Amino acid sequence: MTAKKKMGLIISLVLIVTLIGIVVKNEFANDQTFNALIKKEDGTEQIAYETKLVRFDKSETTLEDYKGKILVLNFWASWCGPCINEAPDLNEFYKKKPKNVEFLAINMTSKEKGVESVEKFADQYNIKFPIFLDEKGLLLKSFEIMGYPTTIIIDTDGVVQYRVQGEVNQDELNELVSQL
Numbered sequence: 676m677t678a679k680k681k682m683g684l685i686i687s688l689v690l691i692v693t694l695i696g697i698v699v700k701n702e703f704a705n706d707q708t709f710n711a712l713i714k715k716e717d718g719t720e721q722i723a724y725e726t727k728l729v730r731f732d733k734s735e736t737t738l739e740d741y742k743g744k745i746l747v748l749n750f751w752a753s754w755c756g757p758c759i760n761e762a763p764d765l766n767e768f769y770k771k772k773p774k775n776v777e778f779l780a781i782n783m784t785s786k787e788k789g790v791e792s793v794e795k796f797a798d799q800y801n802i803k804f805p806i807f808l809d810e811k812g813l814l815l816k817s818f819e820i821m822g823y824p825t826t827i828i829i830d831t832d833g834v835v836q837y838r839v840q841g842e843v844n845q846d847e848l849n850e851l852v853s854q855l
Contacts, residue, residue, distance in 0.1 A: 711738070711817040712835065720835040722746075726817075728779070731793070731806040738833075745776045745855050746829040747848060750815070752783045753796035755823040757842040762800040764845040769804035771845075775831070776852055778804050783823065785812035830855045 711726040724739040738746070749765060751758040769778045780802070782793050790808065797806060809815055818827060821840065828837040828851050837851050 711814060712819075722829055722833045722835070724833065726814075728781075728807045729810065731790075731797070731808060733808075741777045741779075742833070743831055745773075745831055745852055746827075747772075747776060747778045747852065748818070748827045748829065749778070749780045749824055749843075750783060750809075750818065750820045750826070751780060751824045752786055753792040754787070758824045759796075759800070761824060761842045761844065762796075762802065764843070764848075766801065766803055768845040768848045773852070779807055780804050781807045781809055781814055783812070783815055783820070784808040784810045785815065828852065828855070 711723050713721045713723055715721055722738055724737060724742055726738045728736050728738065730736065747768075765778070765780070772778055784790065784793060787793060793806065793808065796802070814820075818825075824842060826837075826839040826843045826848070827835055828839075828848075830836050836855060839847070839851075
């Protein structure tokens with residue numbers, strides 16, 4: 676093989692590898708920068724209904740499935756003391772919630788020791804409400820969660836109405852939901 680052909684082959688390979696790298700980087704960047712909250716001009720925050728949610732059983736859904744309902748999103752971790760304290764109240768709220776309300780518990784799985792910790796927590800506290808996993812921390816970033824637990828209440832139009840940082844109880848949730 677001549678030196679010219681070798682050089683052409685090397686340049687072609689470098690170009691192919693570079694293009695593949697760019698495509699992979701762009702795909703990764705798109706996944707990492709998706710924002711589940713859209714900040715509107717009037718200062719309100721609207722959820723992006725195409726936001727993916729991964730259930731505990733690894734099946735997927737989107738917030739679209741809950742469109743038209745009041746959403747109560749509770750961000751938590753199994754090692755969080757206040758999260759443990761509020762678990763019984765959240766169970767009771769879930770059992771008695773109005774039909775137009777959905778309660779979604781989003782575990783900050785990227786901050787856990789593994790899904791086993793989440794499963795152990797759910798068993799130990801007899802959790803009945805749906806648990807979703809945030810394995811890559813995308814929802815954590817997107818919803819700007821700074822501490823656990825954090826509960827976000829979204830009205831039927833998908834607009835964030837309340838953000839409660841710290842432990843919340845059944846009575847507080849009922850009061851906030853009743854105002855929507």
